[in-house]
Amino acid sequence: MKPCDFEYVLPADLNEALAALENTSHRDAKVLAGGQSLIPMMNFRTLAPEVLIDINQLTELDYCRVEGRDLLIGALTRHNTLKNWTAAHDVCPLIRDAYEHVAHHTVRNRGTIGGNLSHADPASEMPAVMLAYDAQFVLRSSTSTRTVRADEFFISSLQTSIAPNELLVEIRVPLRRTSGWAFEEVSSRKGDFAIVAVAVLMELSNGKCIAVSISLSGVTDRSTRVYEAEGALIGTRVTADRIDAALTAIGTSIDFTDSPGVSSEYRKHLANTLAGRAIRTAFQRASEAQ
Ligand SMILES: Cc1cc2nc3c(=O)[nH]c(=O)nc-3n(C[C@H](O)[C@H](O)[C@H](O)COP(=O)(O)OP(=O)(O)OC[C@H]3O[C@@H](n4cnc5c(N)ncnc54)[C@H](O)[C@@H]3O)c2cc1C
Known part of the structure; x- marks a missing residue:
């Protein structure tokens, strides 16, 4: 099957994306990241969003780095980038071990950590990892930024605490001794x-x-x-x-x-x-x- 018609928005940067989310928050709008969960659901017509906001130009959300006592991961970081980022392995070995079970190479090449967590599939591995590390999720709208603890983020199957005008922009994993x-x-x-x-x-x-x-x-x-x-x-x-x-x-x-x-x-x-x-x-x- 093919998806229903939708309006396509391609913001050039984060500010444009947040403005687009604000403008469409009263409509059935969806963020498109790696598309590895969203596009199959649209093809099967399980979902038929009116508007698709493609965040793939937001290169400012593609990073992983250690800053102070946190591992910071931009929401648009592809699974394979994180899987292959060996610096994360010493500080967060659960990320490395869990990625041995996540999807296949081609899916991980496109799929993003932010899309994975926002999708909130109850059988997905990374939410369990983020819960174990007490990770924090940074949600931004055009007017505010808030941080949500992992155990308050996942509400139910495919449901999170992200509001319609918000984007998950960063995942913060507190670095603690984990022998x-x-x-x-x-x-x-x-x-x-x-x-x-x-x-x-x-x-x-x-x-x-x-x-x-x-x-x-x-x-x-x-x-x-x-x-x-x-x-x-x-x-x-x-x-x-x-x-x-x-x-x-x-x-x-x-x-x-x-x-x-x-x-x-x-x-x-x-x-x-x-x-x-x-x-x-x-x-x-x-x-x-x-
Ligand atoms: C064959 C196959 C096997 C797979 N196996 C596994 C597996 O074993 N384990 C696993 O965990 N996953 C698996 N996946 C899913 C994969 O991990 C997806 O990449 C992931 O679930 C969604 O990430 P995405 O970037 O593709 O998001 P998309 O599909 O683009 O989006 C998913 C949802 O998240 C929303 N969204 C995306 N980014 C953001 C953001 N930054 N802020 C707010 N909302 C956002 C979208 O609007 C959409 O509702 C599999 C997928 C396929 C096709």
Whole structure:
């Protein structure tokens, strides 16, 4: 199929793009970044926006750099740029590991990190990574700039807190010591969205867990941090009992998605297995670094 007719706007820079968003905020307008999710949906006519605002000329949003204690990523940075930016790997190993599971080379060449996060597919890997790192998302309109925490950004399947007149312009990943990390995923085929994915970061001091993040994708209507599971580990020695308590919390605090071919029971079972594996790997890495 081909998409319905739409008006096409090609802003030359960020100010023009924000003005275009403001002018069309009362209409059904969509931002076009890499087009790897939006264009298939338009072709299938799942979406039929009246206006398409193409941000591909906004080269000022294509960057990754470390500034102070943050990794700053421009929203128009292509997946492959970030995947291949080795400087990010030492400071954010979860980004490197998760990218082993994200789509295929050609899709990653066009797809952008900003488009990926704004699309908010509940089975996407990068939202779980950003949740684990406590990333912040910078949203701009023509009149204001605001910063939203990752755990307030993802609202539901394909829904975020971006307002119609706003553009996601930057992702800020706070750099903290992360000696323990792990990313685990099961998908139908390599490069497919996750059936279940788990991201874990862990820090130990004197044998005790002093910081941990556990986030999952694929399990419910959005990627989600599981604070209840983290609470079972923080301040404790990470024994098999504590890991079991964290896994129990994952099982009870998530309303697992039931979809054709993948029952909620199976998703729960996978989440338990993958989270257990990820927590143990993160713990082992953190222990070795002590
Ligand atoms: C075959 C295939 C396999 C894939 N496999 C995976 C996978 O395993 N894991 C995965 O995570 N993804 C996967 N994807 C999706 C891919 O990661 C997309 O690149 C991504 O989801 C969307 O990024 P994009 O830049 O292409 O955004 P687009 O498709 O251009 O836009 C997606 C949505 O985000 C909005 N948007 C885009 N940029 C912004 C912005 N800066 N501010 C506000 N709104 C914005 C758009 O309006 C649209 O609603 C796959 C895609 C394909 C085609």
